[in-house]
Amino acid sequence: MSERLPSLLLNIRYSKGDTEKLKIYHALHGNDWKKIGELVARSSLSVALKFSQIGSERNHGAWSKTETQRLIKAVEEVILKKMSPQDLKEVDSRLQENPEGRLSIVREKLYKGISWVEVEAKVETRNWMQCKSKWTEILTKRMTKGRDIYRGLNALRAKINLIERLYEINVEDANEIDWEDLASTIGDVPPSYVQTKFYKLKATCVPFWQKKTFPEIIDYLYETSLPLLKEKLEKKREKTSSEVQTPAAPKRVFLFRDIFYCDDDSEGEDTGEKS
DNA sequence: TATATACGACCACTCCAATC
DNA sequence: GATTGGAGTGGTCGTATATA
DSSP, X not given: OOOOOOGGGTTOOOOHHHHHHHHHHHHHHTTOHHHHHHHHTSOHHXXXXXXXXXXXXXXXXXXXXXXXXXXXXXHHHHHHHXXXXXXXXXXXXXXXXXXXXXXXXXXXXXTSSOOHHHHHXXXXXXXXXXXXXXXXXXXXXXXXXXXXXXXXXXXXXXXXXXXHHHHHHXXXXXXXXXXXXXXXXXXXXXXXXXXXXXXXXXXXXXXXXXXXXXXXXXXXXXXXXXXXXXXXXXXXXXXXXXXXXXXXXXXXXXXXXXXXXXXXXXXXXXXXXXX
């Protein structure tokens, strides 16, 4: 389908009134999303997704500990389900015998090809988009063993590395970037993590970045922002006299227990279920 | 100590290939 | 042709941290 939208329909949030209208129009026209879209001046896709979100009455706000645990369990189950029957049988029996054992998993399986709709169904209280974002956050923490890879001196070093690498690879478009490779500039993190960081970097450092081409953004970061970041890093180094951590090389495989049976208490308070 | 800035957390939305 | 679902982009807001 790939329906291109008029620019004025992009990125406009749904107000309470819009949501109410959507419910009313759905009651009147059923799943005629094209018609409803016309009535609320949005694309058919946008109204269909929004209705699925409000219809499922998912939670908002901070994740409770119970929800987080359900998410981790759900992701584990969905990943295991995707494995071949033989692999699954083997993994299942080894897990039953010894969940704390040295079973390993290839890194790509931890974030690629996961059916988020299945995860959503298992988590019950959050939609698939919320589950996906939360999983990136949890996975980053667990892959880096909770180290502050993007704080203080490390954040400055990561930004410098990121800009230098982007300048070196010299691509014409963001679509050409190998995020997997670029992630190593920050450390052992999922590609989605480095993408978010790059977005924040350009949004905070590059004025009018929306009106610039990708090479223009990179040039600005390299020529203007990079010297400032380097200067800042040096000043901080002198002041704190602490060392910058070298980004950890990406591991090809992770221990199952480090990702799914890691008992860090950083995953929020168990405030009970919300609605 | 007040203010500015950076960052994490969460969310809304589009794109587009695969599937129905 | 319509719908689904994974991937990706970009925005807001609250809070922690840095700086004057």
